Amino acid sequence: MNAVRQGDDHAAIDGALATLGTLFANAGYAPVTTPHLFEADTLIDLYGEDIRGRAFLFPGAGGGNELCLRPDFTVPVVRAHGANGWDRAARYGYQGPVFRRQPPGATRPMEYLQSGIENLGDPDAATADAQVFALTLQGLGDLGAGPLAITTGDLSIAFALLDALAMPAHRRHQLRRHFWRPQRFHQLIAQAVAGPTAPTPLRARLIAAADDPTAIAAIAAQAGEPLGLREIDEIAARTSALANAATQPPMPAEQAELIESALSINGPAGSALARLRALTHAGGTDITPALDRFEARLTALDHAGIDAANLPFDAAFGRKLEYYEGFVFEITAQGRPDLPPLSGGGRYDAMTRRLGATRAIPAVGAMIRPEAVLAMREGPQ
Amino acid sequence: MTLTLGLPSKGRLQSDTIDWFAARGIEIARTGDSRQYAAQARGIDGLDVVMLSAGEIPRELAQGRIHLGVTGADLIREHIPGWQTCVHLATGLGFGQADLIVAVPAFWVDVETMADLDEVAETFRARHGHGLRIATKYPNLTRAFFQLKGVADYRLVDSQGATEAGPMNQSCEAIADITTSGGTLRANNLKILTDGLILQSQATLCVSRAAEWGDGERATLASLATKLNQPLT
Numbered sequence A: 001m002n003a004v005r006q007g008d009d010h011a012a013i014d015g016a017l018a019t020l021g022t023l024f025a026n027a028g029y030a031p032v033t034t035p036h037l038f039e040a041d042t043l044i045d046l047y048g049e050d051i052r053g054r055a056f057l058f059p060g061a062g063g064g065n066e067l068c069l070r071p072d073f074t075v076p077v078v079r080a081h082g083a084n085g086w087d088r089a090a091r092y093g094y095q096g097p098v099f100r101r102q103p104p105g106a107t108r109p110m111e112y113l114q115s116g117i118e119n120l121g122d123p124d125a126a127t128a129d130a131q132v133f134a135l136t137l138q139g140l141g142d143l144g145a146g147p148l149a150i151t152t153g154d155l156s157i158a159f160a161l162l163d164a165l166a167m168p169a170h171r172r173h174q175l176r177r178h179f180w181r182p183q184r185f186h187q188l189i190a191q192a193v194a195g196p197t198a199p200t201p202l203r204a205r206l207i208a209a210a211d212d213p214t215a216i217a218a219i220a221a222q223a224g225e226p227l228g229l230r231e232i233d234e235i236a237a238r239t240s241a242l243a244n245a246a247t248q249p250p251m252p253a254e255q256a257e258l259i260e261s262a263l264s265i266n267g268p269a270g271s272a273l274a275r276l277r278a279l280t281h282a283g284g285t286d287i288t289p290a291l292d293r294f295e296a297r298l299t300a301l302d303h304a305g306i307d308a309a310n311l312p313f314d315a316a317f318g319r320k321l322e323y324y325e326g327f328v329f330e331i332t333a334q335g336r337p338d339l340p341p342l343s344g345g346g347r348y349d350a351m352t353r354r355l356g357a358t359r360a361i362p363a364v365g366a367m368i369r370p371e372a373v374l375a376m377r378e379g380p381q
Numbered sequence B: 001m002t003l004t005l006g007l008p009s010k011g012r013l014q015s016d017t018i019d020w021f022a023a024r025g026i027e028i029a030r031t032g033d034s035r036q037y038a039a040q041a042r043g044i045d046g047l048d049v050v051m052l053s054a055g056e057i058p059r060e061l062a063q064g065r066i067h068l069g070v071t072g073a074d075l076i077r078e079h080i081p082g083w084q085t086c087v088h089l090a091t092g093l094g095f096g097q098a099d100l101i102v103a104v105p106a107f108w109v110d111v112e113t114m115a116d117l118d119e120v121a122e123t124f125r126a127r128h129g130h131g132l133r134i135a136t137k138y139p140n141l142t143r144a145f146f147q148l149k150g151v152a153d154y155r156l157v158d159s160q161g162a163t164e165a166g167p168m169n170q171s172c173e174a175i176a177d178i179t180t181s182g183g184t185l186r187a188n189n190l191k192i193l194t195d196g197l198i199l200q201s202q203a204t205l206c207v208s209r210a211a212e213w214g215d216g217e218r219a220t221l222a223s224l225a226t227k228l229n230q231p232l233t
Helices: A005-025 A041-047 A049-053 A074-083 A124-143 A156-162 A167-178 A184-194 A201-208 A213-223 A232-246 A253-263 A271-282 A288-301 A349-354 A370-378 B011-022 B057-063 B073-079 B116-126 B140-149 B182-188 B215-226
Strands: A035-038 A066-070 A090-099 A111-120 A148-154 A266-267 A310-314 A325-331 A343-347 A363-368 B002-007 B027-030 B036-043 B048-050 B069-074 B087-092 B097-107 B132-136 B156-160 B173-179 B188-200 B204-206
Touching: A005 A090, A005 A111, A005 A124, A005 A370, A035 A041, A035 A271, A035 B027, A041 A049, A041 A074, A041 A349, A049 B140, A049 B156, A074 A090, A074 A111, A074 A349, A090 B173, A111 A124, A111 A370, A124 A288, A124 A325, A124 A343, A124 A363, A148 A156, A148 A288, A156 A253, A156 A271, A156 A288, A167 A184, A167 A232, A184 A253, A201 A213, A201 A232, A201 B087, A232 B116, A232 B182, A253 A271, A266 A271, A271 A288, A271 A310, A349 A363, A349 B116, B002 B011, B002 B057, B002 B215, B011 B069, B011 B204, B057 B069, B057 B073, B057 B204, B073 B087, B073 B140, B073 B188, B073 B204, B097 B116, B097 B140, B116 B132, B116 B188, B132 B140, B140 B156, B140 B173, B140 B188, B182 B188
Parallel strands: A148 A310, B002 B048, B002 B069, B132 B156, B132 B173
Antiparallel strands: A035 A066, A090 A111, A111 A363, A148 A325, A266 A310, A325 A343, A343 A363, B027 B036, B036 B048, B069 B204, B087 B204, B097 B173, B097 B188
8 A cells, every 4th residue: 555645755746757757748748648547348358367466446326337447548548549549649748646456465556646648640660659759758757767777679570480381371370479477488389399199089079070070060069069159160261271280390499499489588689689680580580670670779779879789678568468469678777676676668559450450550658667666775674 | 161152043064963962962042943043062062063154154253253153164164264364164074065066957958067158148249149048046156167168158047946947947057056955957958067166065163263362261171072073273
């Protein structure tokens, strides 16, 4: 729980919010507000049931739609943008409390302030990424935060690799789908390398009947009465997919190794880029466009006055939340593991489509937690 | 010093619990008429017995309002977030066994495992416009299990009774529910997924870590442990 704030804290927090608000407004990010409370459907569709462990959801009155206390600003800000038309560029700045469930016993606050920006519709991704990152660093600097520990990543590189490697469509689809669940992802790779396992007797019968809808229907009818929304033709369609998957060749060990090696790259961004170019070249794979975009971002960051080649880069960073899918970063207080991240952000073009845009529009944003920055300045308790 | 023991206030769980203590030399008898919720324990000093609904016992243990309680391990794990910090599942009593499982329509012959369920979830959404709905009264355990198994793209729907009829009524596609013999599942044309066992539960004597534990309370607990011939800490 948050303690009651005393007068000095209030002044310090108001001061920090004013500093960031002015910085962002001067950079062209128009201040917007969003409701604290909104219908939870969007969030559940976006994040799945796991969101319930992270956000506060509760039933609406009289059995109405479930409601949610906003766990961040990005979803409501982007939705409000879309309500007035997706196909336009806009920059928004926001400030206010967000609400997160914490695991039992955790000391992190369940309500805290965010001050952040969203940059929508800018077709020059490298420059927009660099600008958002540079502005965030400047905000932290203006608040007196330091020393900082920075982690960056770029999830589009892993997706480009999965797209470029030769593999059955079903396998590619599964790996893409479970990229966000690293444990399951590694399990899928291990299974793909090991090759198909012996089917259960039921599965063997089903696969033998794959081309014969009548036979599939007979097997299903023998197992039980049809019930529920899922119909027999859906079972037949999946049976075809299963028969197909059963004939897939195993994943070559070199391919699995290439995926795992690429995902385990961790070091200064400049040498990570070189390593990714060398690794994919040696593996006979071409993800040049994705790596060129990475390089363009590093150049844009240089132009923004940041030593881009030495930014810490972790190829697997950002896999925990199904949200970002390109550039991603987090900034923490060095030597203060007791504090939450001071800032985080990244690119989320694909999410705009899931929020209603007819195509993915360019979108990148970041937020700063002023209370965490003030706690850093005060020193360990 | 006096320890408070919370027992289920009615039904088979209550009578089995009383029998279990009796077999170990502790007689529990209700005081007054059977509608009152107080009882006495004979055969040991310093043990107060209160009758509570089985569903209340986890919370009372977690808050430390009772030192000991008998309830299903499933209820502790479902209803007390971070239960390990405040409740110790001291000993299973050997009755009230129940499995919390994931079951789907038996005619889904293409679905045998949780991984199958995950693959089906995606095509189901494309066809029907929403993710698979899983009915349960154990949302916390179910969500943790689905996460562990890497299943994405589903919705939990609350079901407080007759859960196994949900798929038939088209209010859900699959269920996560308690079963003892599987008979009700079969009668409703459902089958358990081969790796769909979420947890095995039984009536359990629990010790609250949140209650007041002075030297006197610990001494009484030690003599109870001796009497029951069970380690309780």
